[in-house]
Amino acid sequence: MATAPAPARSPARARLASLLQGQGALVALALLVLFGALRYDNFLSAYNVTSFLANNAKFGLIALGMTFVIMTGGIDLSVGAVAALASVVAAMVSEAGLVAGIAVPVLVGVVIGLVNGVLVAWGRLQPFIVTLAMLLAARGLALTVAGNQSVAVDFESGFTALGTTTLLTLAAPIWIFAVAYLLGVLVLGRTPFSRHVLAIGDNEETARLMGLRVERVKLLVYALSGALAGMAGVLLAAQYGAGQPAEGVGWELTAIAAVVVGGTLLTGGLGSVAGTLWGVLLLGLIFNVLNFENGRGVISLSPYWQSIVLGAFLLVVVLLQNRLAARPT
Amino acid sequence: MARAEGTAGVGQLRGARLWPGDLHDLGQTYGAAAALLLLILYNAVFTDRFLTTDSVYVNLTQVAPIVIVAMGMTLVIATGGIDLSVGSLMAIAGALAPLIFQQDLPFAVALAFVLPVLATGGFGLFNGVLVTRFGFQPIIATLVLFIAGRGIAQVVTNGELQPFRNPAFQYIGLGRVLGVPFQVLLMLAVFAVVAWAVRTTRFGRQVLAIGGNEAAARLAGVPVNRVKLAVYGISGLLAGIAGLIVIAINSSSDANQVGLNVELAAIAAVAVGGTPLTGGRATVVGTLIGALILQLLRFTLLSHGVPDAVALVVQAVIIVAAVFLQRQRQT
Numbered sequence: 001m002a003t004a005p006a007p008a009r010s011p012a013r014a015r016l017a018s019l020l021q022g023q024g025a026l027v028a029l030a031l032l033v034l035f036g037a038l039r040y041d042n043f044l045s046a047y048n049v050t051s052f053l054a055n056n057a058k059f060g061l062i063a064l065g066m067t068f069v070i071m072t073g074g075i076d077l078s079v080g081a082v083a084a085l086a087s088v089v090a091a092m093v094s095e096a097g098l099v100a101g102i103a104v105p106v107l108v109g110v111v112i113g114l115v116n117g118v119l120v121a122w123g124r125l126q127p128f129i130v131t132l133a134m135l136l137a138a139r140g141l142a143l144t145v146a147g148n149q150s151v152a153v154d155f156e157s158g159f160t161a162l163g164t165t166t167l168l169t170l171a172a173p174i175w176i177f178a179v180a181y182l183l184g185v186l187v188l189g190r191t192p193f194s195r196h197v198l199a200i201g202d203n204e205e206t207a208r209l210m211g212l213r214v215e216r217v218k219l220l221v222y223a224l225s226g227a228l229a230g231m232a233g234v235l236l237a238a239q240y241g242a243g244q245p246a247e248g249v250g251w252e253l254t255a256i257a258a259v260v261v262g263g264t265l266l267t268g269g270l271g272s273v274a275g276t277l278w279g280v281l282l283l284g285l286i287f288n289v290l291n292f293e294n295g296r297g298v299i300s301l302s303p304y305w306q307s308i309v310l311g312a313f314l315l316v317v318v319l320l321q322n323r324l325a326a327r328p329t
Numbered sequence: 330m331a332r333a334e335g336t337a338g339v340g341q342l343r344g345a346r347l348w349p350g351d352l353h354d355l356g357q358t359y360g361a362a363a364a365l366l367l368l369i370l371y372n373a374v375f376t377d378r379f380l381t382t383d384s385v386y387v388n389l390t391q392v393a394p395i396v397i398v399a400m401g402m403t404l405v406i407a408t409g410g411i412d413l414s415v416g417s418l419m420a421i422a423g424a425l426a427p428l429i430f431q432q433d434l435p436f437a438v439a440l441a442f443v444l445p446v447l448a449t450g451g452f453g454l455f456n457g458v459l460v461t462r463f464g465f466q467p468i469i470a471t472l473v474l475f476i477a478g479r480g481i482a483q484v485v486t487n488g489e490l491q492p493f494r495n496p497a498f499q500y501i502g503l504g505r506v507l508g509v510p511f512q513v514l515l516m517l518a519v520f521a522v523v524a525w526a527v528r529t530t531r532f533g534r535q536v537l538a539i540g541g542n543e544a545a546a547r548l549a550g551v552p553v554n555r556v557k558l559a560v561y562g563i564s565g566l567l568a569g570i571a572g573l574i575v576i577a578i579n580s581s582s583d584a585n586q587v588g589l590n591v592e593l594a595a596i597a598a599v600a601v602g603g604t605p606l607t608g609g610r611a612t613v614v615g616t617l618i619g620a621l622i623l624q625l626l627r628f629t630l631l632s633h634g635v636p637d638a639v640a641l642v643v644q645a646v647i648i649v650a651a652v653f654l655q656r657q658r659q660t
Contacts, residue, residue, distance in 0.1 A: 075468075119649060126606045128411075129652050132593060133645040140641030148638065253413070253472055266466050304483035311477025314469075315459075322464050 024321060025262050025278035032285050040292040050171060056284040057177035058232035063255040064184050065225030067276045070259055072221050073201040073268025074127035078134035079229040080251030082112050084244060085142035086233025088151050091243030095154035098161060106230040112138060113226020117219035142245035151243035163238035173235050184273040197221060201268020258283050261317045286310055361602055361618045368625045376632050386510055392624040393516040394571035396617055399595040400523040401564030403616045406599050408557055409540040409608030410467035412564045414456060415595060417478025418449040419572030419588025424482040426573055427491045427582050430498050438497045446569035453565015457558035482584035492581040502577025512574045524613040536560060540608025598623055601651040
């Protein structure tokens, strides 16, 4: 979207702007953690921190995949429905044990991602429409396969260990969350793949002229997004003890919000994996803080206020990013 | 932060197409129209009692709110934007109206029509301000109210179902004019006005010019910000009207349910109808046909015993197929 050229700004303000652009979500996250720690008992208790991280692991995985898709200038609206489908598949194969319970749903996610990728890259269809259709299809498949009800996982086979096992006091989903982001940061920072992703998002034609295999890179990012959505579905099934065909509604939009709050440009070509992590934690922490505030008994905000606060927060963050950086977001 | 190397700032130019209604548009519209015709023929032959007024009205009344929302969506998409907030705005209008007509006010019912629609129109303008004055990308600007809007409706009603019985108000969803359901006439009126506006007014040409090439439109003297503000405002107004219809049909307002996923249905109707999501072209007839195709497809599948969940998968295939067939103009 073309706008007037940015006015020249003083170096100090430019530096502040780039700091807030790059690390705004981290600064806000730190402030919110500080606020919570000072105001509420038990906010930084091991219980609250670990259950917060374990609950947000699945959103984190989805937002990580979304980050790479958005960096190519695309979007993946199907992730919430894919997670729901994967959770159903995980529950159905859970009696075959942990390995199958992880591998099969992730594979389902990969296949769906590949279909998205083929349609976007070779079919030259708009990512928004392709993944919107896939949202409907995956939701329909999840409901059909599950027979319109949640599917219990097998509690004997060891699949549920994924939700309960702890290593060094941290639950398995937290480790998966952490390892995924560590890999994500490494991939973005140190591989040619990430430079190709960003080049395509910045200007696809130029990337093509430079000899990049645009189609293959696009295929890969959608497959990655599908795989991570599949893994999020596995965690969903393991943590709830059931496959949930109706879960995950709107997860894709929350993930997009987290990615944008984290400083990744929705038009592609500029992105930060760490920023997405701060974005995910920040959006999750807003709910956590509201719960604590209600727990003090002074105010009583219904859960419905959470979405209003979340929307307002998204507004303020993007507003600040736009104002300070004076660039289209 | 990582940034792509060396290729900053060279925007990709889209071909500006200022004039609607050329042969190509007609071809696309007829493609969708032919599909709709086939669906109707199939049902006429294979579905019992399809060509009865009852069955026709069932389909038209079900599709009316989506068509009304999709008309606004067509305008927004024609400028190169998108409006994700429409479903949440429907919930807001649906939450406000019963609060108003249940008061002991003079003209309470009239106010219950006007005020909620003005409110959602205002929210639409809010979207427009974010897009024009603050440079938000449309998807993010309208994501704000997609998230917060339903929360507002839920807070207003405390998340509870509001049952009501008010024949004067419910005329918008249950009334009939010479036997024709009122909301069907409303749908046709909205369609006629939007189709006329896009085809023959300066506003319509400005909408398409902005979607075709915003920078060029600005240089050509098109009041870009004002036109964009208007399309988001119109989209909000129309979402409000659709919300009122839905609660009038249901005789109750449920902030958790009203308008859920309507943004997706409306965008799908626009896409199936042949309006590209990149903006610059718009076929209002196409959107009407697109909405009718998706509605009739679901009706056909359900009336032949196919479960709703499977119907979703078929819808997805149809959406992709339709967009694929109309794809030729992109990169």
